[in-house]
Amino acid sequence: MxxxxxxxxxxxxxxxxxxxxxxxxxxxxxxxxxxxxxxxxxxxxxxxxxxxxxxxxxxxxxxxxxxxxxxxxxxxxxLMPADPVMRARARLFLFNFEQDLFAHVNVLEHGNQKSAEKSRQIIRDNLTQIAPIFTKQKYMLGEEYSMLDVAIAPLLWRLDHYDIKLPKQAAPLLKYAERIFSRPAFIxxxxxxxxxxxx
Ligand SMILES: N[C@@H](CCC(=O)N[C@@H](CS)C(=O)NCC(=O)O)C(=O)O
Missing domain, CATH: 3.40.30.10 (Glutaredoxin)
Known part of the structure; x- marks a missing residue:
């Protein structure tokens, strides 16, 4: 086990x-x-x-x-795509999440007040940039829930907790987040x- x-x-x-x-x-x-x-x-x-x-x-x-x-x-x-090309792309996205989002999550978890504000801003900007995707598709990779949704979900769940407020343009992302949060396995x-x- x-x-x-x-x-x-x-x-x-x-x-x-x-x-x-x-x-x-x-x-x-x-x-x-x-x-x-x-x-x-x-x-x-x-x-x-x-x-x-x-x-x-x-x-x-x-x-x-x-x-x-x-x-x-x-x-x-x-949860990872079966097709090798799509799988490689998924791994690249996972890498991008670590660089562009979770490196800054680490600062919020452990950093000081000053660096935290900068990290909040970077996370806010990067999330706002990907928000329009969700006007066209249900999940990160399209219509299917995947490892990318799993990887980003803990950050989306913690937005209030980290005191990150997204602008109005990010509404599709918040709707997407609710879709993930309603999954039985997530709960x-x-x-x-x-x-x-x-x-
Ligand atoms: N890149 C690692 C990050 C893991 C990580 O930062 N874990 C933190 C808790 S959220 C930890 O164990 N910190 C303990 C420590 O650094 O002493 C992963 O994806 O698993």
């Missing part, structure tokens, strides 16, 4: 919890107190971070790497701490 070491408020762990719930197989989630990290985390992940996934003698870290493994191990519903994956982030 897969065991996920997860932070109850960690946006990266949130991604992996979503995928585990989407797949509907057996797994165990072990909540990790990030203020008092158990020493086993550093043994499993040289960077000392969650999420960490353990399955028998396989130990994985990095949310996107964990999620691709779960997706290949349990192919239904498939099941939320921890009590995450539930409290949105009224």
């Amino acid at each position: 897969m065991i996920l070491y997860s932070g109850t408020s960690c946006p990266f762990s949130h991604r992996c919890r979503i995928v585990l719930h989407e797949k509907g197989m057996d797994f165990e989630i072990r909540d990790v107190d990030l203020h008092e990290k158990p020493s086993e985390i550093a043994v499993m992940n040289p960077y000392g971070k969650v999420p960490v996934l353990v399955e028998r003698d396989l130990v994985l870290y990095e949310s996107n790497i964990i999620n691709e493994y779960i997706d290949e191990r349990f192919p239904h519903p498939q 099941e994956a939320l921890t009590p701490v995450e539930k409290a982030m949105r009224k």
Whole structure:
């Protein structure tokens, strides 16, 4: 059985919890107190971070790497595109999300007040830029829910929590976010701490 070491408020762990719930197989989630990290985390992940996934003698870290493994191990519903060209494009988007959005999420999680304001602004601008896509399509890659939607969802869920206010032009993105939030697997994956982030 897969065991996920997860932070109850960690946006990266949130991604992996979503995928585990989407797949509907057996797994165990072990909540990790990030203020008092158990020493086993550093043994499993040289960077000392969650999420960490353990399955028998396989130990994985990095949310996107964990999620691709779960997706290949349990192919239904498939979250990465089957076509190699589309799959390569999806990986490129995942990389772009890390550079353009989640690098700044990290600042909001750990940075100081001054750098936080700049990160809020960058996230706001980058999200506003992609918002028009959702006037034409339901999800990031088109009509099908995919790993890209999983990857961005924890940020969309935390917009109020991070005090990021989007302009009116971003309305299609907020509508898209509600579509993701209404998925049963998304709701099941939320921890009590995450539930409290949105009224
Ligand atoms: N790039 C990593 C980021 C993971 C990460 O930053 N995890 C944070 C919690 S949200 C963590 O474990 N921090 C503990 C620490 O740095 O000591 C991923 O995608 O998994």
